[in-house]
Amino acid sequence: MNKFAIVTRADNNIKDMADITLPIMRDYAERCNADFIVLSEDAPFLTGDNKPHYRILEIEKLFDKYDRILNLDADMIITNKCPDIFKVVPEDMIGSIYEDKGSRRPDRIDKLHGIQRAWGDVNWREGYTNAGTFVMSKMHRDIFLPHNGEYWLGWGSADLHLSYNIHKHNFKVHELDYKWNHMSMFSEQWNGSPSRFDSNIIHYAGAGIYDIGVSSRLEQIKADINVLWGDK
Secondary structure (H helix, E strand, O other): OOOEEEEEEOOHHHHHHHHHHHHHHHHHHHHOOEEEEEEOOOOOOOOOOOOHHHHHHHHHHHOOOOOEEEEEOOOEEEOOOOOOHHHOOOOOOEEEEEOOOHHHHHHHHHHHHHHHHHHOOOOOOOOOEEEEEEEEEHHHHHHHOOEOOEOOOOOOHHHHHHHHHHHHOOOOEEEOOHHHOEOHHHHOHHHOOOOHHHOOEEEOOOOOOOOOOOOOHHHHHHHHHHHHHOOO
């Protein structure tokens, strides 16, 4: 039987937010029959720099124990309607949304060209994965390893490192619908201005502001929790 894990990253710098979002993730892990793992201050920075986002690279070691792993960013709310993602993504594919779309497309296309100018062409022309919601199997563990001894520390950070390695190793990607990783970009007019509350997972990446008058992503998360469940 396959062994599943759901992994996120959180430390004291985002404690107020994690206190809200992580219990919801833990409940979702139980629904998916998966272990729940938090990479926190004890997880080393493999890059040698104080960059918390790169703790995601520690997932490679977890494949010694687990067959399939879902990474979730800590600034996410999983709604009650969210299905078991492990049943959606084929085991031999990586599950992710693509974010080289709409308002972000020019920037993301520029970034994928930039890393290939630095590290070599891997025939990557589009399909910029976002690791906020990111499903992998043990066969994909090499995407977390350095390229020729290096980690990508430029613009795009770990997401760009992982995307490059996906193409370097010719892994197939199961493109998830935006509802699995609903960032503010997907509420824009180019996408039909859909409600985030109709999605499976709401992501407060970057500023994380959806509503006029909201001053921070923590305030936005609290407001959205109240909409979804009432005071929590």
